Amino acid sequence: MQIDWLTVAAQIVNFLVLVWLLQRFLYRPITDAMARREERIETRLSEAKAARAEVEAEATRLREKQQELEASREEVLRAARQEASDLRTALEDDLRKEMEARRKTWETHLEEERDAFAARLRQRAGHQVIDIVGRVLRDYAGSDLAGQVAATFLQRLADLDAEAREKLSDAARRADGPARVESGVPLEPSARSRITRAVHEHIAPDIEVDYREDDALLLGVRLTIGEQTVEWSATRFLGRLETTLDEVIEGSSRRRSDRAPAKA
Amino acid sequence: MEISPDAWVLYEWRGLRLNATIAFTWVVMALLVLGSWAITARLSEGERVSRWQVALEVIVTTIRDQIAEVGADRPRRYLPFIGTLFLFIATANLLGIVPGYRPPTGSLSTTAALAICVLIAVPLFSIGARGIAGYLRSYVQPTPLMLPFNLIGEISRTIALAVRLYGNVMSGTVIVGILISVAPFFFPVVMQVLGLLTGLIQAYIFAILAMVYIGSASRSRHRADDPPPNETGD
Numbered sequence: 498m499q500i501d502w503l504t505v506a507a508q509i510v511n512f513l514v515l516v517w518l519l520q521r522f523l524y525r526p527i528t529d530a531m532a533r534r535e536e537r538i539e540t541r542l543s544e545a546k547a548a549r550a551e552v553e554a555e556a557t558r559l560r561e562k563q564q565e566l567e568a569s570r571e572e573v574l575r576a577a578r579q580e581a582s583d584l585r586t587a588l589e590d591d592l593r594k595e596m597e598a599r600r601k602t603w604e605t606h607l608e609e610e611r612d613a614f615a616a617r618l619r620q621r622a623g624h625q626v627i628d629i630v631g632r633v634l635r636d637y638a639g640s641d642l643a644g645q646v647a648a649t650f651l652q653r654l655a656d657l658d659a660e661a662r663e664k665l666s667d668a669a670r671r672a673d674g675p676a677r678v679e680s681g682v683p684l685e686p687s688a689r690s691r692i693t694r695a696v697h698e699h700i701a702p703d704i705e706v707d708y709r710e711d712d713a714l715l716l717g718v719r720l721t722i723g724e725q726t727v728e729w730s731a732t733r734f735l736g737r738l739e740t741t742l743d744e745v746i747e748g749s750s751r752r753r754s755d756r757a758p759a760k761a
Numbered sequence: 762m763e764i765s766p767d768a769w770v771l772y773e774w775r776g777l778r779l780n781a782t783i784a785f786t787w788v789v790m791a792l793l794v795l796g797s798w799a800i801t802a803r804l805s806e807g808e809r810v811s812r813w814q815v816a817l818e819v820i821v822t823t824i825r826d827q828i829a830e831v832g833a834d835r836p837r838r839y840l841p842f843i844g845t846l847f848l849f850i851a852t853a854n855l856l857g858i859v860p861g862y863r864p865p866t867g868s869l870s871t872t873a874a875l876a877i878c879v880l881i882a883v884p885l886f887s888i889g890a891r892g893i894a895g896y897l898r899s900y901v902q903p904t905p906l907m908l909p910f911n912l913i914g915e916i917s918r919t920i921a922l923a924v925r926l927y928g929n930v931m932s933g934t935v936i937v938g939i940l941i942s943v944a945p946f947f948f949p950v951v952m953q954v955l956g957l958l959t960g961l962i963q964a965y966i967f968a969i970l971a972m973v974y975i976g977s978a979s980r981s982r983h984r985a986d987d988p989p990p991n992e993t994g995d
Contacts, residue, residue: 504780504870508870515849523821
């Protein structure tokens with residue numbers, strides 16, 4: 498058991514040199530490399546965590562958005578249904594109004610047609626009646642229809658009350674034109690002279706009398722002096738006939754319109 | 762029979778003798794340094810790491826963890842010294858299976874040199890951690906009366922460290938030599954295998970004891986009063 502102090506010193510130096518060499522070639526490179534790797538792994542882990550957090554946040558956001566979309570889809574569907582319902586109601590209303598307007602137009606049109614028809618019928622019936630009455634009077638009474646009309650008018654003129662007669666006289670005095678006699682049928686000269694005489698006798702002795710024909714009067718005579726008028730006409734009979742005809746037409750059109758909605 | 766490799770002189774020049782201890786120490790040093798350089802020159806910091814690098818990393822981290830387990834605050838500070846002690850002793854012992862090789866740790870000069878290094882390192886690390894005043898104060902703790910005993914303890918544990926390593930390694934070599942002369946075939950192989958085991962254990966014990974000494978001297982005052990570690994590791 499011996500110690501060579503020179504060897505001891507050499508070994509100490511050797512050991513210190515080895516410490517320095519290993520520190521240079523082993524410990525520092527290895528620990529640095531491990532530290533860098535750990536740092537990088539740490540960085541990547543933190544990056545992965547951040548990315549994961551980001552993705553989770555994104556997923557949460559998307560989920561919320563989806564829920565919002567679901568909710569809004571329900572809302573939109575409900576609004577669309579409501580809108581469709583409103584639109585249908587509005588369209589139905591429009592259609593109903595249009596149908597109503599068409600029906601009114603049709604009724605107005607019908608009314609006008611009926612009126613026109615009634616007017617034509619009245620006119621024709623009047624002429625027919627007058628013609629028939631005139632023929633009957635001629636065949637069985639030996640008298641013409643115009644003469645009878647004149648006679649009836651004369652009778653009416655004679656039957657005027659005093660007040661009416663006075664008004665006519667006043668009108669004749671104020672009037673600067675002739676008295677006008679209108680008839681639905683042409684009057685014979687004899688009938689005209691009888692009427693002229695009656696006017697001179699009952700109203701004004703010296704007034705001039707002017708004769709005209711008016712188809713609208715049909716069977717009748719109208720005396721006009723200024724603003725005063727005396728009239729006898731068979732149109733009142735025709736008026737009654739017209740009323741009867743109106744009632745007949747009204748009844749038939751009502752039956753037709755009653756049937757029309759039933760079909761619709 | 763030569764017990765110590767110091768007596769095996771390989772070369773002599775003007776009174777300077779190159780003995781086997783120094784020569785094999787250089788062999789061990791060259792092996793360690795070249796091996797480390799060969800591996801660390803191609804260090805990878807990515808995911809793919811070579812097996813040799815993994816082995817080195819395992820060795821370095823294990824040593825670091827052992828240092829941390831002893832209780833050092835900053836293991837990296839002690840890693841070069843303690844790690845080199847372990848690696849040098851372990852390599853020197855493990856190479857004992859190579860025929861013709863004589864472990865330098867079987868020389869009392871080598872173990873004394875290592876123990877002296879520890880003896881010097883303890884106060885250096887302690888001063889580095891606590892300052893000179895703190896270190897000197899530890900010699901008069903708990904009372905100034907303890908100063909001689911502390912000094913004797915410091916010296917005796919250095920000697921114990923040196924002799925323990927020398928005795929174990931030298932005895933292994935000696936026993937193998939004796940057994941070869943007695944039973945040349947079977948027992949030397951068993952003893953060689955045992956020598957590998959004891960060589961590693963000795964390296965571990967030496968390094969750990971050195972760390973315990975350094976650690977206990979470098980700790981703060983309230984921990985310096987802890988009972989001394991058990992030194993009967995062998």
